[in-house]
Amino acid sequence: MPWVAMVLIGITSNLDNFGAGTAIGLRQGHVTAGPNAVIALITMVATAAAMATGGRVASWLPASTAPLIGGLALCTVGAYAVVVALLRRRRTGGKSDADATRLSARLQHGGPSSRPMATRDAVVLGVSLSLNNIGTGVGGGAARLPLAATTVVTGALSLLAVGLGSRLGRAAGLRVPRFAASIAGGSLLVIVGIALALGW
Numbered sequence: 001m002p003w004v005a006m007v008l009i010g011i012t013s014n015l016d017n018f019g020a021g022t023a024i025g026l027r028q029g030h031v032t033a034g035p036n037a038v039i040a041l042i043t044m045v046a047t048a049a050a051m052a053t054g055g056r057v058a059s060w061l062p063a064s065t066a067p068l069i070g071g072l073a074l075c076t077v078g079a080y081a082v083v084v085a086l087l088r089r090r091r092t093g094g095k096s097d098a099d100a101t102r103l104s105a106r107l108q109h110g111g112p113s114s115r116p117m118a119t120r121d122a123v124v125l126g127v128s129l130s131l132n133n134i135g136t137g138v139g140g141g142a143a144r145l146p147l148a149a150t151t152v153v154t155g156a157l158s159l160l161a162v163g164l165g166s167r168l169g170r171a172a173g174l175r176v177p178r179f180a181a182s183i184a185g186g187s188l189l190v191i192v193g194i195a196l197a198l199g200w
Helices: 002-013 015-026 033-058 066-092 102-106 119-130 133-142 147-172 178-197
Strands: none
Touching: 002 015, 002 133, 002 147, 002 178, 015 119, 015 147, 015 178, 033 066, 033 119, 033 133, 033 147, 066 133, 066 178, 119 133, 133 147, 133 178
């Protein structure tokens, strides 16, 4: 189960990364290996820091209680993401889903461009995307998932998500709505949280 949970958490943490990649690719930008690595590194640092915090909390709890607390934390983060997405959708009438993230569009400086992403833009985007990993990381740490392995899995999936998203956006005009990514990610987190809480 730990490996399944780690992969699912990694996927959930990188749905926004995939959406950002497709948004950049849709505007004919592309993310080269260097900036992609920067984004992945920032994602890994945020995940590791959050998991270390969650792990410290878990160290104060009985071994049998930690998975339950961690699982409930993941359920809470996931449910919150779903509720926020639904409220945003209702408030805007769905018009906010034009791109996976407004930031990724602004990074292309207002118009279609075939230039590669600059490193400084990758840092800004990486920090923005990594904020979504904090709650997930704390929950995973509290559930006592392996910190190093989960961090590496999350970083590897970030590389894949941003790179593949950028390529698909450029080649096929693929666009991942922010609403769909939020609902999918939140629902998946709830499932992972329930599984961890029940010891599956």
